[in-house]
Amino acid sequence: MRHAVLNLEESRIREVANAGMGRSDVLAFWFGESDESTPEVVRQAAVDSLERGETFYAHNLGLPELRDAVAAYTSRLHGPVGADRIAITSGGVNALMLAVQALVDAGDEVVAVTPVWPNLTAQPCIMGARLRCVALRPQAGGAWTLDMGELLAAITPTTRLLIVNAPNNPTGWTLTAGEQQQILKHCRRTGTWILADEVYERLYYEPTANGCAPSFLDVAGPEDLLVVVQSFSKSFLMTGWRLGWLVMPPDMTQHMGKLIEFNTSCTSVFTQRAGLAALQHADQITPCVVAHLKTCRDTLVPLLQALPGVEVAPARGGMYAFFRLAGQGDSLAVAKRLVAEAGLGLAPGNAFGDEAQGWLRWCFASRDPQRLVDGVQRLKSWLAL
Amino acid sequence: MRHAVLNLEESRIREVANAGMGRSDVLAFWFGESDESTPEVVRQAAVDSLERGETFYAHNLGLPELRDAVAAYTSRLHGPVGADRIAITSGGVNALMLAVQALVDAGDEVVAVTPVWPNLTAQPCIMGARLRCVALRPQAGGAWTLDMGELLAAITPTTRLLIVNAPNNPTGWTLTAGEQQQILKHCRRTGTWILADEVYERLYYEPTANGCAPSFLDVAGPEDLLVVVQSFSKSFLMTGWRLGWLVMPPDMTQHMGKLIEFNTSCTSVFTQRAGLAALQHADQITPCVVAHLKTCRDTLVPLLQALPGVEVAPARGGMYAFFRLAGQGDSLAVAKRLVAEAGLGLAPGNAFGDEAQGWLRWCFASRDPQRLVDGVQRLKSWLAL
Numbered sequence: 137m138r139h140a141v142l143n144l145e146e147s148r149i150r151e152v153a154n155a156g157m158g159r160s161d162v163l164a165f166w167f168g169e170s171d172e173s174t175p176e177v178v179r180q181a182a183v184d185s186l187e188r189g190e191t192f193y194a195h196n197l198g199l200p201e202l203r204d205a206v207a208a209y210t211s212r213l214h215g216p217v218g219a220d221r222i223a224i225t226s227g228g229v230n231a232l233m234l235a236v237q238a239l240v241d242a243g244d245e246v247v248a249v250t251p252v253w254p255n256l257t258a259q260p261c262i263m264g265a266r267l268r269c270v271a272l273r274p275q276a277g278g279a280w281t282l283d284m285g286e287l288l289a290a291i292t293p294t295t296r297l298l299i300v301n302a303p304n305n306p307t308g309w310t311l312t313a314g315e316q317q318q319i320l321k322h323c324r325r326t327g328t329w330i331l332a333d334e335v336y337e338r339l340y341y342e343p344t345a346n347g348c349a350p351s352f353l354d355v356a357g358p359e360d361l362l363v364v365v366q367s368f369s370k371s372f373l374m375t376g377w378r379l380g381w382l383v384m385p386p387d388m389t390q391h392m393g394k395l396i397e398f399n400t401s402c403t404s405v406f407t408q409r410a411g412l413a414a415l416q417h418a419d420q421i422t423p424c425v426v427a428h429l430k431t432c433r434d435t436l437v438p439l440l441q442a443l444p445g446v447e448v449a450p451a452r453g454g455m456y457a458f459f460r461l462a463g464q465g466d467s468l469a470v471a472k473r474l475v476a477e478a479g480l481g482l483a484p485g486n487a488f489g490d491e492a493q494g495w496l497r498w499c500f501a502s503r504d505p506q507r508l509v510d511g512v513q514r515l516k517s518w519l520a521l
Numbered sequence: 522m523r524h525a526v527l528n529l530e531e532s533r534i535r536e537v538a539n540a541g542m543g544r545s546d547v548l549a550f551w552f553g554e555s556d557e558s559t560p561e562v563v564r565q566a567a568v569d570s571l572e573r574g575e576t577f578y579a580h581n582l583g584l585p586e587l588r589d590a591v592a593a594y595t596s597r598l599h600g601p602v603g604a605d606r607i608a609i610t611s612g613g614v615n616a617l618m619l620a621v622q623a624l625v626d627a628g629d630e631v632v633a634v635t636p637v638w639p640n641l642t643a644q645p646c647i648m649g650a651r652l653r654c655v656a657l658r659p660q661a662g663g664a665w666t667l668d669m670g671e672l673l674a675a676i677t678p679t680t681r682l683l684i685v686n687a688p689n690n691p692t693g694w695t696l697t698a699g700e701q702q703q704i705l706k707h708c709r710r711t712g713t714w715i716l717a718d719e720v721y722e723r724l725y726y727e728p729t730a731n732g733c734a735p736s737f738l739d740v741a742g743p744e745d746l747l748v749v750v751q752s753f754s755k756s757f758l759m760t761g762w763r764l765g766w767l768v769m770p771p772d773m774t775q776h777m778g779k780l781i782e783f784n785t786s787c788t789s790v791f792t793q794r795a796g797l798a799a800l801q802h803a804d805q806i807t808p809c810v811v812a813h814l815k816t817c818r819d820t821l822v823p824l825l826q827a828l829p830g831v832e833v834a835p836a837r838g839g840m841y842a843f844f845r846l847a848g849q850g851d852s853l854a855v856a857k858r859l860v861a862e863a864g865l866g867l868a869p870g871n872a873f874g875d876e877a878q879g880w881l882r883w884c885f886a887s888r889d890p891q892r893l894v895d896g897v898q899r900l901k902s903w904l905a906l
Contacts, residue, residue, distance in 0.1 A: 137776060141623050144779045150581075173574030182791075183568050189558030191761040196535075226611055226763070230785045238526050242627030242649050258783045264627050264649070376576040378611070378789055391522060394529045398643045400615045400785070404763055406567075407789065 144258055148468050148487035156475040163511045164481035166471075168253075168305060168455065169375040170501035174410070175421055178372065181413035185406035194402040196393040198224025198381070202408045205415045206381050210366075213337075213346050214353035217383060221358060223392045224408060226400045227378035228335045228367030233259050234395050235363045235382060236297070239329050240265045244296040247328075249287065251280075251488035251495075253305045256333060260297070268295075271491040272309055278459060279449035280307040284318060293326045301333035303340060303349050306458045306488050306497040308451020310340070313350040320356055329361040335380070338371040338422050340453040341430050347423070349453045359385055370455065371422045372414040379403060379411050429455055432500040432508060439512040440498075443519060457498040458485070467493055478518035480511055529643055533853050533872035541860040548896045549866035551856075553638075553690060553840065554760040555886035559795070560806055563757065566798035570791035579787040581778040583609025583766070587793045590800045591766050595751075598722075598731050599738035606743060606768050608777045609793060611785045613720045613752030613765035618644050619780050620748045620767060621682070624714050625650045629681040632713075634672065636665075636874035638690045641718060645682070653680075656876040657694055663844060664834035665692040669703060678711045686718035688725060688734050691843045691873050691882040693836020695725070698735040705741055714746040720765070723756040723807050725838040726815050732808070734838045744770055755840065756807045757799040764788060764796050814840055817885040817893060824897040825883075828904060842883040843870070852878055863903035865896055 149166055156162040173179075197203060200219070207219040225231040232255065240246060242264030248257050250269045260267055270287045272280040291298055298319070302311040311319075323330055332352045340349040356362045367380035384392060396402065414421065436457050437450045448459035464470045467484035474480045474496075485495025502508050534551055541547040558564075582588060585604070592604040610616040617640065625631060627649030633642050635654045645652055655672045657665040676683055683704070687696040696704075708715055717737045725734040741747045752765040769777060781787065799806065821842050822835045833844035849855045852869035859865045859881075870880025887893050 137623055137773060138626050140626070141776050141780065144776070144783070146775070146779060147782060167578060169578055174576040179571045179574070179576065183571055186564045186568055189564070191559040191564065191759065193552060193554055193760050226785050229783065233784050237647055238522055241523050241525070255783050258779070262622055262780070262783060374576065375578050376787075376789055376791075378785055378787070388522060390531070391526050391529070394531060394643070395526065395647070397532060398529070398614065398640050398647060399618050400611050400763060401640075402761075402763070404761055404792070406761075 140261055140264060144261060145254065147254060149483040151468065152471040152475060152484060153481065155472050156481050159479070162475060162479045162481050163507060163514065165499045165511060166481045166483045168499055169369070170373055170503065172373050172503040174373050174377070175417070177417055178374065178410045178413045182406040182410040185409040190405040190409070192405070194405045194408065196396040196402055197389065198222070198403065199405065199408045202412050205412055209415050209418065210353065210383060213348055214351050217353065218386065220386045220389055221383050223382045223384070223389060223396060224403050225380045225382060225396065226403050228333070228365055228369060228380035229255050230378070230400065231365040231380045231382045232256065232331070232333060234392060234399060235331050235365065236260055236263055237395055238388065238392060239297050239331070245294050246297045246299060247290050247295050248299040249282065249301070251306055251485065251492040252301050254487055256299050256301060260299070269489065271489065272307060274460065277449050278447040280309045282309065282315070284315060287319070288322045291322060291326055291328055295326060295328045297329045297331055298323060299331045299333070303336040303451070303453025305336065305454055306456050306483070306485070306492070308454045308456060308458060310349050310453045313354060316350055316352050317355045320352065320360065323361065327361070329363065332362065332364045334364055335367040335370055336454040339426055339429055339455055341433065342452055353383060361385070368411050368414055371425060373425060374410070374414065377407055377410060379407050429501060432502055432505050433457070435505045436498065436500045436508045436512065439509065443512070443516055445519065455499055455501045457500055458495055459498065460495050464494065467496060471496060474515070474518065478514045480514045480518070525646055525649060529646060530639065532639060534868040536853065537856040537860060537869060538866065540857050541866050547860060547864045547866050548892060548899065550884045550896060551866045551868045553884055554754070555758055555888065557758050557888040559758050559762070560802070562802055563759065563795045563798045567791040567795040570794040575790040575794070577790070579790045579793065581781040581787055582774065583607070583788065584790065584793045587797050590797055594800050594803060595738065595768060598733055599736050602738065602768060603771065605771045605774055608767045608769070608774060608781060609788055610765045610767060610781065611788050612763035613718070613750055613754060614640050615763070615785065616750040616765045616767045617641065617716070617718060619777060619784060620716050620750065621645055621648055622780055623773065623776060624682050624716070630679050631682045631684060632675050632680050633684040634667065634686070636691055636870065636877040637686050639872055641684050641686060654874065656874065657692060659845065662834050663832040665694045667694070667700065669700060672704070673707045676707060676711055676713050680711060680713045682714045682716055683708060684716045684718070688721040688838025690721065690839055691841050691868070691870070691877070693839045693841060693843060695734050695838045698739060701735055701737050702740045705737065705745065708746065712746070714748065717747065717749045719749055720752040720755055721839040724811055724814055724840055726818065727837055738768060746770070753796050753799055756810060758810060759795070759799065762792055762795060764792055814886060817887055817890055818842070820890045821883065821885045821893045821897065824894065828897070828901055830904065840884055840886045842885055843880055844883070845880050849879065852881060856881060859900070859903060863899045865899045865903070
């Protein structure tokens with residue numbers, strides 16, 4: 137086997153979850169998904185498709201009607217985007233991997249902003265790239281910020297690709313439109329592609345005109361070296377469906393079609409029908425999801441802030457409370473102890489980058505906010521031991 | 522974008538299909554799928570799962586119960602294979618890509634036996650490998666055979682991976698158990714991995730004890746450098762579901778789990794439930810599929826053989842009639858003319874390798890064999906023009 141693959145780190149999140157496997161008494165907040173099923177109207181669209189017998193191969197780039205619907209949805213949020221810039225993928229992570237395959241040769245330099253979901257840094261390593269990380273910095277109070285000077289200094293003409301996820305998993309950090317403009321301008325000069333993971337754009341709690349976080353699509357043109365990754369998972373409660381999409385320059389789309397053919401060939405028609413239903417009901421589904429998540433966030437964060445030794449800021453976007461626990465050691469060890477001793481399942485900060493050692497990630501997407509209250513009580517009792 | 526990706530050839534099969542797009546009068550035999558929907562019992566399992574709300578992330582390697590069922594199914598056909606050697610994937614092509622990601626570094630030498638489904642040769646190119654093809658040779662009468670000496674001479678200690686698809690798409694050529702043993706013995710000496718695409722193993726028309734074509738699993742041990750790719754697509758009429766699996770050495774499995782996490786994370790639970798139902802009903806579904814395909818083959822091939830200038834042998838395995846048409850030029854041009862002038866949709870031979878220039882592939886998986894008869898009539902009339 138390849139050294140690059142042998143050396144890939146196993147997910148430390150899964151390592152903690154495995155430690156709690158089969159224990160029904162654990163309150164689990166480790167994974168990035170809600171405990172709520174996909175809305176019935178969306179599931180029904182897939183059921184109808186299956187009953188019609190839509191079990192054949194589909195277009196590599198996705199059903200034309202779904203590409204059109206995604207283009208219309210994206211255009212409504214970010215200004216005109218043609219369906220010729222859209223490809224449907226088997227999940228957001230698949231979209232990211234396809235983009236990295238399209239852009240990164242072995243030996244190429246890739247810059248990533250961390251802490252970040254570990255998949256984003258693993259993918260360029262699979263392609264044999266050299267990875268350079270620029271770390272966000274935690275501020276007093278628990279919010280994380282970007283040193284723009286440091287990021288721009290790291291991106292040079294030898295940088296093939298910048299990978300940035302904002303709103304950020306796990307920190308909740310987001311880019312401003314001004315920062316996106318600065319990054320774009322710099323990358324135009326260096327000839328660097330931007331891979332923007334914006335799957336949390338709709339889970340944004342600041343007031344905005346379009347109901348979502350700033351996007352690189354707001355500031356870039358269609359010919360910019362920009363690929364934006366989106367997913368149905370978070371905004372439509374569709375994690376398990378494996379359905380996402382890419383927005384890219386129009387000239388790239390036919391090549392992406394080839395990569396989809398050689399990776400998965402296509403996404404199931406019945407899954408795409410569910411995606412179509414989700415978009416048709418976006419105005420009913422997503423605002424409810426976001427309002428509920430805001431309630432969750434605003435339930436959890438003040439309770440955490442009230443605990444001794446906990447430092448946490450309310451995330452501007454995403455679905456995580458990312459907090460520092462003073463006086464504790466290795467995050468992974470702490471997370472495992474929390475499972476074993478408190479029945480509380482959290483993700484260790486160092487799963488997302490070394491700079492997040494000492495931090496823990498709590499996914500607050502909980503159908504019943506009382507679960508969050510109960511979880512904090514468990515943490516509080518454990519801290520008091 | 523990467524040159525390796527820009528240079529990937531678009532599918533010539535799709536190029537022909539696109540030429541007939543929107544024409545309902547074309548009899549299409551270009552793609553490798555039946556025109557029959559997935560059996561109702563399989564679709565119902567997915568519907569039930571969706572109605573239960575199984576819309577969450579699943580294990581990277583697949584549902585434990587599906588891995589167990591796949592291991593039992595494989596063991597029944599090929600002797601003991603543990604579930605610790607199985608990973609569930611998002612289709613056979615995804616399984617192939619994951620295996621190539623696990624095994625092939627940029628610059629590595631890969632040997633492939635051609636003509637073959639173009640995805641198999643594209644995947645190592647995406648990973649930056651150097652590809653070397655060993656061509657099967659057509660014999661008088663239309664059957665293709667392997668020159669074993671030539672293949673073994675091509676595999677040296679610098680060969681990282683051998684890719685072989687048998688029963689072969691498009692030629693119907695299959696490996697004998699003796700040939701598999703020779704290849705395995707040679708690859709043990711050179712330290713070369715074998716990636717065996719055996720998705721057509723059940724579509725085999727020669728009498729055998731286990732009802733399938735010879736498999737490398739019959740001759741290799743669990744620690745051999747062997748990865749076998751399987752799919753639900755062909756044996757269970759499940760092309761559009763994107764569900765397959767890998768059989769690999771046990772030490773490889775955890776690493777494959779990481780690659781699945783970073784490529785697609787998992788396969789939808791409801792899709793896996795359908796796979797489980799398919800395996801539970803394998804003894805009802807697959808023999809019917811195979812018996813029907815044999816009828817289709819035995820309907821089509823004699824009719825083709827009776828045409829002037831056509832050379833074709835009945836495939837021992839697979840679902841294709843691969844035939845040479847004397848006195849015609851470029852396969853792609855011929856296939857396009859057949860669509861335009863005869864309303865007949867076939868795949869051009871040179872889509873599968875230069876050595877198959879002048880040949881055409883006819884997928885005989887047709888619910889109604891009369892469609893095949895009608896198709897031959899169109900070909901006959903066109904040839905008489």
